Amino acid sequence: MREVKMDKILLWSLLLTFSGSQASSPLAQRNTEFAVDLYQAVCLSHKNNIIISPFGTTLALGMVQLGAKGITQQQIRQSLKFQETSTGEEFSVLKSFFSAISEKKQEFTFNLANALYLQEGFTVKEQYLHDNKEFFQSAIKLVDFQNAKACAETISTWVESKTDGKIKDIFSGEEFGPLTRLVLVNAIYFKGDWKQKFRKEDTRLMNFTQKYGAAVKIPMMKTLLRTKYGYFSESSMNYQVLELPYKGDEFSLIIILPAEDVNIEEMEKLITAHQILQWFSEMQEEEVEISLPRFKVEQKLDFKEALYSLNITEIFSAGCDLSGITDSSEVYVSQVMQQVFFEINEDGSEAATSTGRTNDVTASHEEGLEEMSAYTSLRS
CATH class of the missing domain: 3.30.497.10 (Antithrombin, subunit I, domain 2)
Known part of the structure; x- marks a missing residue:
């Protein structure tokens, strides 16, 4: 089982992030x-x-x-x-x-x-x-x-x-x-709505790391679900990619989680359309424990x-x-x-x-x- 604790994340949210055949x-x-x-x-x-x-x-x-x-x-x-x-x-x-x-x-x-x-x-x-x-x-x-x-x-x-x-x-x-x-x-x-919703009673105040390293307390949602996940490495940068599908499977939210030692600005520069499409083709369904900020x-x-x-x-x-x-x-x-x-x-x-x-x-x-x-x- 994978654990994806998103205390420092890059959200790649395209309104039209297509799922499946789309x-x-x-x-x-x-x-x-x-x-x-x-x-x-x-x-x-x-x-x-x-x-x-x-x-x-x-x-x-x-x-x-x-x-x-x-x-x-x-x-x-x-x-x-x-x-x-x-x-x-x-x-x-x-x-x-x-x-x-x-x-x-x-x-x-x-x-x-x-x-x-x-x-x-x-x-x-x-x-x-x-x-x-x-x-x-x-x-x-x-x-x-x-x-x-x-x-x-x-x-x-x-x-x-x-x-x-x-x-x-x-x-x-x-x-x-x-x-x-x-x-x-x-x-x-x-x-x-998420295909699998987070339980409100599982949300807790936790540390979230801001851009320049300072930590603040914010509500973190938690859940365990089976979804598409991938671990990738690019130019010596390691990061995880997770897909959170919406009900109906026509739209998804894609979340990129850089490794702790990765600078987000440097990570952003590496993102290409080819990479995003590659994620869709290479991510595999796994059981993942997720911690995601509510914001x-x-x-x-x-x-x-x-x-x-x-x-x-x-x-x-x-x-x-x-x-x-x-x-x-x-x-x-x-x-x-x-x-x-x-x-x-x-x-x-x-x-x-x-x-x-x-x-x-x-x-x-x-x-x-x-x-x-x-x-x-x-x-x-």
Whole structure:
């Protein structure tokens, strides 16, 4: 029997960490590759704890890519690992996935909602609206961004309703200006029970080792279960990998436990998509005694710098080509933000992510159990 005492851990929690046959699907592999790239990029600019939703970011960028042309489109497609297929095919796969997931909702809660908030009077091409509705089931809503505070309240209320109240006040109104024309918002909500729950009476206050070695007392959940487990060694670094499946076996939480002498930052640098997929193929079912922290965390991140490092740069410049969205010239993306809520307890986990894009129009050099919500806005 293995003992996995997670008093110093690295959680690799992808909302879409597929189990079973899903793990080898092209969609899962591409999402994993982009997830690792995004995670490494965010690590460069954020040194504290990082909670992100790669899938929420994929949706936000995908909605932009539907209306992008030329270099702008190529940069997004390359970063998202899309194949050289016609635009839309990759989203058809996504659509099929959500159809399959919706058939199993009795096992967990998984809700996806997308919306396009348009400035009243701003013309968006019918094909773009059609494709967003076809692939992302996006609702179209007209607003007046000149009344920034009212718009912020409207969109924030929508996000809150789609994420079971976990993501609140995602907008304050300061994100919108006189040049804001379009805000794309995607909200994903996931709440799942563990396939085998932890008993609340077994939870105890125990020492948890923080980043720089200090120990604090936190609630540690304990259980004994049979699950997939692997012991790996990479570049003289030893670590354990554990899969905690959710009820229904469609989603899993992957936990990496470095050896005591391993620096977590160095460990993070070694993680690759190939490794993650290798874990899925090589982990074996074993009886494992687990000690896992019970915790809740919320974080809001600006992804602009991270996307720049992934060579997604054109969308932020006034010369980007978003002519598939509108004929208005010099429309560009001003912001890509993500807000995430993530909680792990004895019953399961819950998370919320908000990722978005703001699009502006240039003029005179002006310029969120698991849940997720994402926004993107365009300015012109």
